[in-house]
Amino acid sequence: MFFILAWRNIWRNKRRTLITVSSVLFAYVLATALLSFAEGFQRQLKETMIRQETGYLQIQDAYYFDEPSLDHTLEYGDNVKQAVAEFDEEIDYVVPRIQGFSLAAKEMSTRPAMVTGILPGQENKIRNLSGNMVRGEMFSEDDDFAVIAKGLADLLKLDIGDTLILIGQGYQAVTATGMFEVGGIIEFQLPEQNNTAVFLPLKEAQWYFAADNRLTNLIIMPADPDQINRLASELQSRLDDEWYTAKTWKELMPDMVGLMQMQNTVYTGIAWIFYIIVGFGIFGTILTMLYERMQEFGILLSIGMKRIQLGIIGLIETILIGLLGTTAGVLTALPIVYIFQQFPIKFTGEMAEYILRFGMEPVFPFVIDKHIFINQAYTVFGITLLIGLYTMRKMYSIQILEAAKN
Amino acid sequence: MQTVIKTESLSKTYTNTAVPVHALKDVNLEFKQGEFTAIVGPSGSGKTTFLNVIGGLDKPTEGKVVIDDVDIATMKESQLFDFRLRHIGFVFQAYNLIPVLTAVENVSFIMLLQKKPKKEMEQRAREMLDQVGLSEKLHVRPSQLSGGQQQRVAVARALASKPDFVLADEPTANLDTESAFNLLDIMARLNKEENITLIFSTHDQRVIDRAKRVITLVDGAVDKDEHFKRN
Numbered sequence: 068m069f070f071i072l073a074w075r076n077i078w079r080n081k082r083r084t085l086i087t088v089s090s091v092l093f094a095y096v097l098a099t100a101l102l103s104f105a106e107g108f109q110r111q112l113k114e115t116m117i118r119q120e121t122g123y124l125q126i127q128d129a130y131y132f133d134e135p136s137l138d139h140t141l142e143y144g145d146n147v148k149q150a151v152a153e154f155d156e157e158i159d160y161v162v163p164r165i166q167g168f169s170l171a172a173k174e175m176s177t178r179p180a181m182v183t184g185i186l187p188g189q190e191n192k193i194r195n196l197s198g199n200m201v202r203g204e205m206f207s208e209d210d211d212f213a214v215i216a217k218g219l220a221d222l223l224k225l226d227i228g229d230t231l232i233l234i235g236q237g238y239q240a241v242t243a244t245g246m247f248e249v250g251g252i253i254e255f256q257l258p259e260q261n262n263t264a265v266f267l268p269l270k271e272a273q274w275y276f277a278a279d280n281r282l283t284n285l286i287i288m289p290a291d292p293d294q295i296n297r298l299a300s301e302l303q304s305r306l307d308d309e310w311y312t313a314k315t316w317k318e319l320m321p322d323m324v325g326l327m328q329m330q331n332t333v334y335t336g337i338a339w340i341f342y343i344i345v346g347f348g349i350f351g352t353i354l355t356m357l358y359e360r361m362q363e364f365g366i367l368l369s370i371g372m373k374r375i376q377l378g379i380i381g382l383i384e385t386i387l388i389g390l391l392g393t394t395a396g397v398l399t400a401l402p403i404v405y406i407f408q409q410f411p412i413k414f415t416g417e418m419a420e421y422i423l424r425f426g427m428e429p430v431f432p433f434v435i436d437k438h439i440f441i442n443q444a445y446t447v448f449g450i451t452l453l454i455g456l457y458t459m460r461k462m463y464s465i466q467i468l469e470a471a472k473n
Numbered sequence: 474m475q476t477v478i479k480t481e482s483l484s485k486t487y488t489n490t491a492v493p494v495h496a497l498k499d500v501n502l503e504f505k506q507g508e509f510t511a512i513v514g515p516s517g518s519g520k521t522t523f524l525n526v527i528g529g530l531d532k533p534t535e536g537k538v539v540i541d542d543v544d545i546a547t548m549k550e551s552q553l554f555d556f557r558l559r560h561i562g563f564v565f566q567a568y569n570l571i572p573v574l575t576a577v578e579n580v581s582f583i584m585l586l587q588k589k590p591k592k593e594m595e596q597r598a599r600e601m602l603d604q605v606g607l608s609e610k611l612h613v614r615p616s617q618l619s620g621g622q623q624q625r626v627a628v629a630r631a632l633a634s635k636p637d638f639v640l641a642d643e644p645t646a647n648l649d650t651e652s653a654f655n656l657l658d659i660m661a662r663l664n665k666e667e668n669i670t671l672i673f674s675t676h677d678q679r680v681i682d683r684a685k686r687v688i689t690l691v692d693g694a695v696d697k698d699e700h701f702k703r704n
């Protein structure tokens with residue numbers, strides 16, 4: 068009965084109710100669309116960073132993270148291989164790397180170079196290096212030539228068939244020197260990378276750094292990225308933690324995690340601004356309603372209706388408006404987000420170039436994430452509940468005679 | 474005959490005004506079962522105040538309002554809600570009805586709050602609307618009824634729950650002469666048939682003649698208390 072009363076009451080002023088309901092709808096749709104875009108953007112950013120930089124999970128030497136030098140390489144021996152093999156089911160593939168700075172030289176000119184020893188097959192799985200070759204070819208595991216970035220090649224005027232000289236420091240302060248034929252040139256968007264990258268087959272790099280069987284990073288790509296925290300700690304428990312450490316991408320890129328959190332805060336803040344505006348809208352409607360119906364309330368209380376009963380009707384009315392708005396919001400937001408998922412926002416021009424430099428596609432699909440939809444619905448519901456409780460309190464404290472007299 | 478309401482040295486003084494207003498002064502009255510009483514008097518004489526005080530909507534400054542051997546002036550607000558619901562029917566000057574409910578739903582409303590069985594409730598509501606001549610308008614909302622019809626629904630609602638007595642503050646104030654007579658006739662008939670105690674205030678000379686007892690208030694005090702024989 069109270070429900071029927073409340074339901075009919077909200078339709079007493081159809082236009083006002085429709086306006087209020089649609090403002091809830093708009094806030095819900097805007098907030099959901101914004102957060103679905105943000106989520107899509109973040110997932111892409113995260114995915115890119117993981118593929119370009121750290122992978123989901125790494126096994127490193129215990130000191131490497133704080134002091135990344137070749138002295139803190141890990142031995143890629145039976146210990147590690149066995150530990151990894153134990154989680155065969157959960158691991159999709161591993162990518163071993165050995166990496167260190169050196170000087171790259173041709174005749175009289177030298178440039179700083181980031182030398183990375185890789186297994187091309189494994190490396191391609193994570194970041195498709197071969198796909199970015201501009202000249203020559205990618206080496207295979209057993210080759211002994213180098214692939215260098217285009218920027219570096221231009222700076223040193225190196226071409227296919229030329230000889231690259233590398234000078235640096237290897238494992239345990241050994242002087243590292245090597246001469247490698249350039250067999251391929253690869254292009255990167257990020258200038259920093261394009262001007263320094265040198266790739267060698269893993270074995271050649273280990274030989275160059277005098278670090279036989281050693282790695283700076285063993286990247287682990289899990290079958291289920293949601294399980295990385297557990298996987299990291301279980302891997303760690305199988306390894307001697309005096310020598311080895313298993314770190315997730317979150318630990319390896321704390322700045323990145325911070326940035327993502329900041330973005331989340333900003334987006335959530337914007338969503339809240341929508342809600343606050345809408346909250347005041349509902350609040351205004353309810354207040355007007357309260358004052359318009361004072362006399363009616365006075366009479367209801369006179370004839371024997373209890374304050375709490377009247378309050379409950381007020382609460383139901385507010386909640387109904389919130390629920391209608393949210394339901395309409397979900398029904399509107401779903402197709403909109405779906406459309407932007409199917410036909411993502413594409414950046415063009417300078418913006419696109421800028422994004423490409425970071426190795427990211429300038430295409431941002433929205434994500435349909437049920438948590439976003441549910442959380443936003445909870446938020447709207449929470450706000451209407453608050454307003455409803457206020458309405459209830461107001462109705463509860465009506466002065467009967469004053470109200471009836473009006 | 475049984476006494477339904479008894480007031481003992483009832484006084485009400487408003488002190489929230491610049492000069493204290495003595496709205497009721499030492500009112501001693503008794504209302505018996507089945508009486509049909511008009512409270513009359515010039516504007517500001519205390520009619521509304523009197524009805525509010527005996528209806529438990531307002532507290533007297535002094536004195537007692539004894540109903541069913543209980544002094545309702547000492548009751549707490551929460552008890553008064555229940556008391557009004559179970560013992561008193563109200564008819565106000567205007568806006569009596571819940572606009573979103575139909576006539577029959579409005580009449581059922583008090584019985585609903587009293588948690589009467591649904592069947593009994595509906596039957597009684599129809600019967601009462603029939604009594605006030607609105608059997609054709611059962612499912613019509615108040616906005617589609619005339620002022621007189623709305624007041625008749627309000628009377629039907631007040632009587633439907635069979636209260637101990639019904640209080641009506643100027644029920645005819647907003648009605649044209651014909652509707653006013655019509656409403657009073659209905660009230661007089663129901664008073665007789667249902668033997669319900671009815672007290673209404675008015676300063677409308679036209680409808681005073683319908684009452685069997687007329688109490689005149691002047692400046693908050695009882696000036697005259699007359700009984701008439703009527704059929």
Ligand SMILES: Nc1ncnc2c1ncn2[C@@H]1O[C@H](COP(=O)(O)OP(=O)(O)OP(=O)(O)O)[C@@H](O)[C@H]1O
Nearest residue numbers: 487489490494496515516517518519520521522523
């Ligand atoms: N809430 C109040 N605060 C202060 N004074 C009041 C209040 N209510 C009524 N009064 C005063 O009490 C006196 C009696 O008022 P009341 O409303 O009972 O008169 P009434 O006989 O019903 O008048 P009317 O015929 O105009 O309805 C008046 O002088 C009025 O001004």
Ligand SMILES: [Mg+2]
Nearest residue numbers: 520521522642
């Ligand atoms: Mg009055």
